[in-house]
Amino acid sequence: MQKVEGGTEDARGFAIAIVLSGIGAGGTERVVSMLANRLARNGWRVTIITPEATDAQSYYPLDSSVDIVRLGLPAARYGRFRGRWVAIRRILGLRRVFARLKPDVILSFLTRTNVQSLMAAVGMDVPVIVSERNNPAMQEVGPNWNRLRSLFYPRAHGLVVMTSGALSFFPESHRRRSWVIPNFATLPHGVVARRDGKVLTAVGRMVHQKGFDLLLQAFARIARRFPDWTLALWGEGPERETLERLVHGLGLEGRVHFPGLSQRPGGWIESADVFVLSSRYEGWGIVLLEAMAAGLPVVSFDCPWGPAEMVEHRQNGLLVPPEDVEELSRAMALLMNDPALRDRLAQAAKSDSRRFEPDRVLSQWEDVLLQAAVHRHSGSTQRRLAPAA
Structure with missing residues (x-):
């Protein structure tokens, strides 16, 4: 250039x-x-x-x-x-x-x-x-x-x-x-990841591309094993009502929350403990990079394109095959069950995000x-x- x-x-x-x-x-x-x-x-x-x-x-x-x-x-x-x-x-x-x-x-x-x-x-x-x-x-x-x-x-x-x-x-x-x-990767001033709870977090417009339906199915498979964990889906969009009905159909009432848009950019980071990207495809996946920069442990579908350019499997996060609900549930469970792994991946994610x-x-x-x-x-x-x- x-x-x-x-x-x-x-x-x-x-x-x-x-x-x-x-x-x-x-x-x-x-x-x-x-x-x-x-x-x-x-x-x-x-x-x-x-x-x-x-x-x-x-x-x-x-x-x-x-x-x-x-x-x-x-x-x-x-x-x-x-x-x-x-x-x-x-x-x-x-x-x-x-x-x-x-x-x-x-x-x-x-x-x-x-x-x-x-x-x-x-x-x-x-x-x-x-x-x-x-x-x-x-x-x-x-x-x-x-x-x-x-x-x-x-x-x-x-x-x-x-x-x-x-x-x-x-x-x-x-x-x-x-x-x-x-x-x-950028974080608004004053936004800090606390990681002192048990909240899985996903962020994005509620459309088919973002795969929140796949995430709900994955969470439903492990929810009973982790009764103290909840899932927060941040965002708005045309599929919100469909997703709310799916929560009911999967028996996840009280375990899944829809906070809407965060009141300030990046505010969702402050209540997150593990970040999940469940997209079917992406142009990049900026929220994944924001989560890494904030020092959150991340798990993501290896969807085309973007996640594989940010996440190195088991080094600074977890990558699972695209749209594989079973593997996504296993990866989430692995992080939910292992605080030491969460800490290690979070520290590596924060360090590696400096490339961006x-x-x-x-x-x-x-x-x-x-x-x-x-x-x-x-x-x-x-x-x-x-x-x-």
């Missing part, structure tokens, strides 16, 4: 437009908030653009110099024709904002938003970098969006993914320039964006590129 000599000083005066579907709670939103804050501190003019309602508030703190533009076209269940009309309005809205801001680089997150950003920027002399944050081989975006992605991704300046597995999904035409940048410190990861993002901005002006500037150290 190359970098611009002079470090962040060369970024001053550059403008970036960051486009994403929402500014609420979530892994992508966390990355965007921290990246936007870093860029703003380093002299970039930063604008976040979201289709959300005009009164939408950011779940994560943002620097006072970061502007937010809300298009007032939030996600909702639309019929086919209504949905297309809303998508067109979003594209037109993005194009108007791009024309007004005249950014040096556009950074877009998630497939549908990426396609809309690329369409909105057609004919504009501005590089667009798109980032996929999930597992593109497993995530269903629909045939129309797949076709549009195939048509417009070759127009992107470059593609950022979190794992080599995700990168291998895309043909060469979709990644003229490409970068694998992992997620980072925010400053290291965010500096990779800034290098990519700076290269793109300089590339746009390469015909009229004397900025000099030097090999990275």
Whole structure:
């Protein structure tokens, strides 16, 4: 990779437009908030653009110099024709904002938003970098969006993914320039893992991907052996009622709790003793990394992709075959039954998570964006590129 000599000083005066579907709670939103804050501190003019309602508030703190533009076209269940009309309005809205801001680089997150950003920027002399944050081989975006992605991704300046597995999904035409940048491990100030109880914890949006139904089945197999342990499922989503019915069907009343969203980012860590990732697939699995950074013992499905890049089996956590409920229950029982093993794995997890410190990861993002901005002006500037150290 190359970098611009002079470090962040060369970024001053550059403008970036960051486009994403929402500014609420979530892994992508966390990355965007921290990246936007870093860029703003380093002299970039930063604008976040979201289709959300005009009164939408950011779940994560943002620097006072970061502007937010809300298009007032939030996600909702639309019929086919209504949905297309809303998508067109979003594209037109993005194009108007791009024309007004005249950014040096556009950074877009998630497939549908990426396609809309690329369409909105057609004919504009501005590089667009798109980032996929999930597992593109497993995530269903629909045939129309797949076709549009195939048509417009070759127009992107470059593609950022979190794992080599995700990168291998895309043909060469979709990644003229490409970068694998992992997620980072970060804990909000004041959040500390206490690990003085007996609570299994899982965190995520309550959707099929997260596999909470598999986790409940695994817990049901061992619950009677560990009557003093409980399971907390943090998050909200369309499958919550289905999961609550499953709790009843498995006879787990009083043993499983649904606390909802934590009142502050990372607050769920403070009541967790063992963290479990039961996802069928992931783009990365940022909550797994957060648990490791907090010094929690972890057990995870070895799902595609992400967990195997963070967890080394029996060294800093436990990995079990994807969607194998029986093996998941055994791994959970192993940790629940062995405090010494929990302590050993927790200490190793906390140490190993330093590979993903925010400053290291965010500096990779800034290098990519700076290269793109300089590339746009390469015909009229004397900025000099030097090999990275």
